[in-house]
Amino acid sequence: MSDTERFQRAIRSIDEANGEDLNSEVVDGVAQPKELLYGIRMQKRVEELDPNAPEALRIAARSQHIRRWEIPRSDYPMDRKGYLRWRTTLYAFHAEKASELLRTRGYDDETIERVQSLLQKRNLRTDADVQTLEDAAALVFLEYHLDDFLKRDDIGEEKAVDIIRKTWKKMTERGHGAASALKLSPESTALLKKALAD
Secondary structure: HHHHHHHHHHHHHHHHHHHOOOOEEEEEOEEEEEEHHHHHHHHHHHHHOOOOOHHHHHHHHHHHOOOHHHHHHHOOOOHHHHHHHHHHHHHHHHHHHHHHHHOOOOOOHHHHHHHHHHHHHOOOOOOHHHHHHHOOOOHHHHHHHHHHHHHOOOOHHHHHHHHHHHHHHHHOOOHHHHOOOOOOOHHHHHHHHHHHOO
């Protein structure tokens, strides 16, 4: 089997896993599994940010939220500590699930360990690939999820502005440039401008 075939099989396996998500998002009038869409969008953004993205980074992007619905946010206290515990648990969970899948597809330990490192966001400020993954996640959030986020009852304008600012700080200049080119709704555009005004 060629490396290309192995990669394509791995991507199909990730998509099959995420295709089991019962949570859906409607795109062009068709309901699709939420995490399947997320993985596709993440890989697309990573490859736009870095056309020469290594295979491990593309796999990590596709599997960033693999089977995320199995560990819902509601299982943890609804405060900042609970949120951070949930996030930390998810990083390890996604790394484990991706590793299991890659082993069945014949990947070597070095590649698997690299994907794990990326999914666990190790060395965010010093690892260019981890930063690319972080930029992609921020872009997918801004483009596809910010509008729905703003409609939540527990999110007021002040909190939304704070979250956008924190998201922006995690991004590189390249990520900022890509974000500035996004076609957002008038509401999201106005909020983004307000968040970045200072």
